[in-house]
Amino acid sequence: MKPQNIFLTGKGAKLSGFSLGHLEEGRNLLDASLLFLTADYLAPEQIQGQALNTQTDLYALGVLFYQLFVGPLPFEGNDQAVMQAHLHQPPPSPRKLNPRISFVFEHLILKLLDKNPDNRYASIQQIRRILQGLLASARYQGSSYKEMQVGRDKELATIQSAWQKAQQGQGQLIFIAGDRGIGKTSLIHHAAAQSKAPVMLLGQGCEQERSRPFCLFSQVTQAWLSTISPKTLSAKTRQQLSVLTQVVPNLQQVRPDISPVRPLNPKKEQKRLLSSWIAFFKNAAQKRPWLVMLDDLHWADQSSLELLHRLADYLPSIPMLIIGTYNPEEVGQAYPLSKILRSLQKQPFYHHYRLEALKRLETQQLLDNIWKQPVPASLVQEIHQHTAGNPFFIEQVVKGMADDGLIALGDGSWHFPPLETLRLPKNAREAVWRRIHHLNPDTQTLLRQAAVLGQTFNFDDLLKINNLPPREVLEHLDTALARHLVQEIPDTRIFRFTHSEIQYVLYADIGPDQRRRLHRQAAQALETRVRPNPDYYAEILTYHFIEAGDLEKALTYSLKAARRAESVYANQAAQAWYNKTLEILDQLDPTGVSQFQPIRESTLKSLAWLV
Incomplete structure (x- = not known):
């Protein structure tokens, strides 16, 4: 199998050349004329005259993938040099030659190119399922959910019409409501894929982080930064982003040329934050229109919802389409999202749909x-x-x-x-x-560990929890990708469960003792990864340490979360975290309460000032 024998037709790829050669066993090719064979695509066992099977073809497929997505062949030179390399040399890392290759796809290529046939994939069907999972991730799930879009023609037509208006500078806002599992997420991802928008950004509400200020739009901002070159950032954009360094995690690490500004008092700081963020959105979207997906708004933090409400006032003049989803069962009348819904009802740029069950x-x-x-x-x-x-x-x-x-x-x-x-x-x-219980026990264990990390999880955190070699972890994630249980977030080392119910079921399947142990490991892994700026992750660290039973560490991060929220005038979040601090203090061992008395007093003072 080689490129010259593969033809792309309207009905798919076709393989030719069957009459020109065949798999031959029992003849060492190092001492023979290759004739119709090409050294570049020969598997090690084929070169040595050993038994041949499906995995021999899969090796050639690995060479093809390497050539297609990396550029050069894995090994170059004359026939003898190439065959010796196939036998004895590891191929150069695909990601070192092309950093845009997903590290999961790199694993797939290198597994196909394993010298030992038994270490390659079992079948082409397995590879196809994994690739479908990777394609779904790369296309925001659009193509993978095309078959699921039944009975949603009206909503899809509205989204496409709204996108046309947004491209002309008339920003639009669409909210999609519906019960759990009704297809909200699949609808907006499919619509995004249909739109072929030049900039597609995602912010995901998270139940464990709903008190982290501006969490939703921090994700959107980080996603945008991953799509552009640092050289394209204008001075105006750098100035706007410099205000956001205190609320967008790792902004300075990703863009070292962006320096933080001097903080103001909390009330002025909030005003500056909101105005800088809106100015940044207006400026960035002018160059290439944005399609922004805000999923699970019922779990969004109040600061993000306030920013969304403020942004809506400017949206009619911004080339941006925002599509939000939420579950009405999770939204009470007093919740900030309800206020936004009521205030937007008569706006011409606003559309609202509730998805119903299929007939x-x-x-x-x-x-x-x-x-x-x-x-x-x-x-x-x-x-x-x-x-x-x-x-x-x-x-x-x-x-x-x-x-x-x-x-x-x-x-x-x-x-x-x-x-x-x-x-x-x-x-x-x-x-x-x-x-899940159809998977092998080791894969189940790894996915439960991932579920403790959350709906989204970092590959490096998962490595630290299970202490497995990276290749073995990727093997288990291969299986989960093939079963469409998880997906990879493009250009990152982050994965996401394809539905919150999958994460819920895995997490619920963990016993209490093991759950505490895993939360402690998750907290320690996250602490290690985010040094020296763990304050950005104080909310999720508090959650993990509480679940781990380490209340003193939880107390430390709960206070950090409260003070950070207070510093950006996110008063409701600050109140929530100061109250959480008091709850933790009440749970601490009574014999050690006295040493925490100053913390209790300062917390009560801060809370009284906020109220």
């Missing part, structure tokens, strides 16, 4: 899309009735049936089981639990 015919269409063929009406009825038309539940049932071997591909079509053999899970969480 039976829509479930039929969804199942036909997933299986690429008509599905028996009786099976459709059973699944629709059982899942109440919830797309996520339907998807997990379908994947669970495949995991259980209940459906089989034969003669080019799927064969479905009799209804009486079906034992459908009682809810979506049970469906996820069943799928």
Whole structure:
């Protein structure tokens, strides 16, 4: 297999050249004429005349991937030199030659190029599933969720129309509401992929970090910075970003040329922060229109929601489309998001939709899309009735049936089981639990460790928790990617569970003692990684240390979180963290309470001043 034998057609890639050569065993190629063979694509076992199998072709595929995505071949020179390199030399690191390659994709290439055939992937189907997971990550899940967009034509049309207006400088705001698993996230990612927006940015609400000031827009700002070269930053943009260094983690590490400004008193600081952020958005989006996705707004911090509310006043003159999602069950009338919803009702640039469960015919269409063929009406009825038309539940049932071997591909079509053999899970969480328990125990353990880190998790933190070699961790993540349980966030070392329910089920499956131990390890790993500026992560560190039972460390970071919130005039967040500090003090060992009395007194004074 080599590039000359691969042809791209309207119906996909076609392989040719079968009449020109064949896999030959028992003949050492180092001492023979290659004739129709090309040294560049020969596997080590083929060169040595050993037994050949599927993994031999997979090695050639690895060479092709290396050449396509890195540039040069892994080994160059005359035939003898190349064959010796295939046998004895490791290929140069793909990421060193092309840093834009995902480090998970680098792992895939290097695994295909392993000298030992037994260490390569088991089948081309396994590779295809992993690549589908990586493509879903790279395209904001758009293509992977295309088949899931049933009954959402009106919403998709509105988003595309709003994007057209945004590109013309008329900013738009769309809120998508819906119950858990109804398809909010998949809808906005698919719409983003359809838009082909030059700048697509994501901010994700997080339950554990809902009291970290400006968390949502910190993510958006960091995402934007990862898309541009430092040389393209104007003096005006640098000046605006310099104000944000106190609330955007690692901003100075990513852009050392941005110096922080002198802090003001809290009230003036908040005003400067908000005005600088809005000026930054207006300035940056003028060059290339932005499409911003704000997912899970019901978990957003108040400061981010206040900034969103303020930004809405300027949005009609900014080339920006903002799409937000939230679960109405998580939003009370007094919650800041409710205030925003009420205030925007009559604005011409604002649109609001509530996604509903799929009707039976829509479930039929969804199942036909997933299986690429008509599905028996009786099976459709059973699944629709059982899942109440919830797309996520339907998807997990379908994947669970495949995991259980209940459906089989034969003669080019799927064969479905009799209804009486079906034992459908009682809810979506049970469906996820069943799928997880199909994985090998080591992969399950690693995913539970990741679940302790949160909905998103850093690869380096995961390494520190489990003490496994990086390659072994990537092997387990390969499996999770292939099963669409996690996805990689492009251009980072960060992964995300594809749905919050997956993280929830994994976390719930951990016993209390192990949970405490893992939270302690998570806190220590995060502390190590974010030195020397752990204050930016005080909120999540407090959470981990509380769950670990280390209240003294939790007290330290709770105070840091309160003071940082107070410094940017995020009063509600500051109050929440000072109250959390008092709760921790109340839980500490009574024999040691006296040494914490000054902290209690200063906390009460700060709280009284805020109130």
